[in-house]
Amino acid sequence: MTQPVCLTIAGLDPSGGAGILADVRTFAAFGCFPSAAVTSITFQNTVGVFGAEHQSAETVRRQVEPIIEDYDIAALKTGMLPTREVIEETAVLIKRMPSVKLVVDPVVRSTSGFDLIDDDALRSLIAVLFPLAGLVTPNLPEAERIAGFKIGSIDDIDKAAAAMQAMGARNVLIKGGHSVEANIGDGKATDYLFEGQTRHLFSADHIDTSATHGTGCTLSAAIIANLALGKDLPDAVKIAKAFVTEAIRKAPMLGHGHSPINIR
Numbered sequence: 001m002t003q004p005v006c007l008t009i010a011g012l013d014p015s016g017g018a019g020i021l022a023d024v025r026t027f028a029a030f031g032c033f034p035s036a037a038v039t040s041i042t043f044q045n046t047v048g049v050f051g052a053e054h055q056s057a058e059t060v061r062r063q064v065e066p067i068i069e070d071y072d073i074a075a076l077k078t079g080m081l082p083t084r085e086v087i088e089e090t091a092v093l094i095k096r097m098p099s100v101k102l103v104v105d106p107v108v109r110s111t112s113g114f115d116l117i118d119d120d121a122l123r124s125l126i127a128v129l130f131p132l133a134g135l136v137t138p139n140l141p142e143a144e145r146i147a148g149f150k151i152g153s154i155d156d157i158d159k160a161a162a163a164m165q166a167m168g169a170r171n172v173l174i175k176g177g178h179s180v181e182a183n184i185g186d187g188k189a190t191d192y193l194f195e196g197q198t199r200h201l202f203s204a205d206h207i208d209t210s211a212t213h214g215t216g217c218t219l220s221a222a223i224i225a226n227l228a229l230g231k232d233l234p235d236a237v238k239i240a241k242a243f244v245t246e247a248i249r250k251a252p253m254l255g256h257g258h259s260p261i262n263i264r
C-alpha cells in the first residue's frame with residue numbers, strides 16, 4: 001500500500017495544541033504519512049505564547065532537503081514562517097517540488113495576541129509564497145491585516161478575497177469562525193472559499209467554547225491531507241471543516257486557557 005506523504009513547514013508548539021504537532025496528528029488521522037520541519041521553537045501553553053526561538057534559513061533547508069530528496073511529497077502546508085529569510089528559503093525549497101499541492105496558512109498572530117511574524121516577513125510571504133500557493137487560508141483578522149481594511153460584511157469578504165487574488169493567490173479560503181456578527185455568516189461559523197471566481201460557502205454551527213487552540217493549523221493540515229488523498233479543493237475544504245467542527249465539539253478541555261481541540 002502506498003501512503004501519501006504530507007509535509008508541514010511550521011512552528012513547534014511544545015504543548016501540543018497548535019503548530020506541527022497538530023498538523024502531524026491531523027495527517028495521521030486521515031491516513032497520510034506525516035513529515036514536519038520546524039521554523040520556530042515557540043514557548044507556550046494553552047494560556048499564551050511566551051516567546052519563540054526562530055530557526056535560520058539554513059536549519060530549515062537542512063531539515064527539508066533530505067526529506068524532499070527521499071520522499072515524493074504529495075501535499076505541503078506552511079504555517080508559522082517567522083522571518084523573511086525563512087520565507088525566501090521555503091519558496092526556494094517549494095520550487096523544487098513542482099507538482100506538490102501547496103496550502104499557505106498565513107499565520108500572523110496567536111489567539112492570545114503574540115505576533116508570530118513581523119511586518120517585513122508578512123510582505124515577503126505575500127510576495128513570494130502567494131503566487132506559488134494552490135490555496136491561502138487566512139482567518140478574518142489575518143485577511144484584514146493582509147487586505148489592509150476592516151471586514152464588516154460579506155461584501156468586504158469578497159473584496160478581501162479579490163485583493164488577495166490580485167496579490168497572486170489562486171484560491172482563497174477566508175475563515176469566518178472569529179466573527180459571528182449577523183452580517184457575516186448569520187451567527188454560524190462560515191468559511192468562504194473563492195476558487196478562482198467561484199464562491200463556495202461552508203457553514204457549521206458556531207460552538208460557544210474557549211477550546212479553539214489549534215483550529216487554524218488543523219484545518220489547513222486536514223485540507224492538504226485530503227488533497228493528498230485525491231479530493232478536489234471544495235471537497236477537501238468541506239471534509240476539513242467537518243473534522244475541525246467535530247474536534248472543537250469533543251475538545252478534551254485541557255489546561256487553564258484555550259484548550260486544544262480533539263484531533264483524531
Ligand code: PLP
Pocket residue numbers: 010011012013018019020042049079080107109110111112212213214215216217258
Ligand atoms: N503557535 C504556533 C506554532 C502556531 O502555528 C499557531 C497558529 O497557527 C499558534 C501558536 C496560534 O494558535 P491559536 O491561535 O490557535 O492559539
